[in-house]
Amino acid sequence: MDELEQLRAEIDEIDRKMTILFEERMKIVDKVGQYKQKNNLPILNTHREEMVLAKNSTYLQDKSLQEPLKKFFISLMKISKEKQNFS
Incomplete structure (x- = not known):
């Protein structure tokens, strides 16, 4: 296996793990x-979203990835809100 194939194999394994975690997150x-619907709470909670972005950026070792990580979580939260709208 050449270097590029090895690197792609590593990405494939990370993608597999991310898919499993994504599915777990969507179940939650x-x-x-359901909780929000039962308790008449809005889907959007801007304060919570800001906290998610701030908290997860602290986990980064490479701080140059802050903006891409922010975009990632914004996309993930958008998917989550869409899913909650159809629950």
């Missing part, structure tokens, strides 16, 4: 949506 998102 469903539960959050």
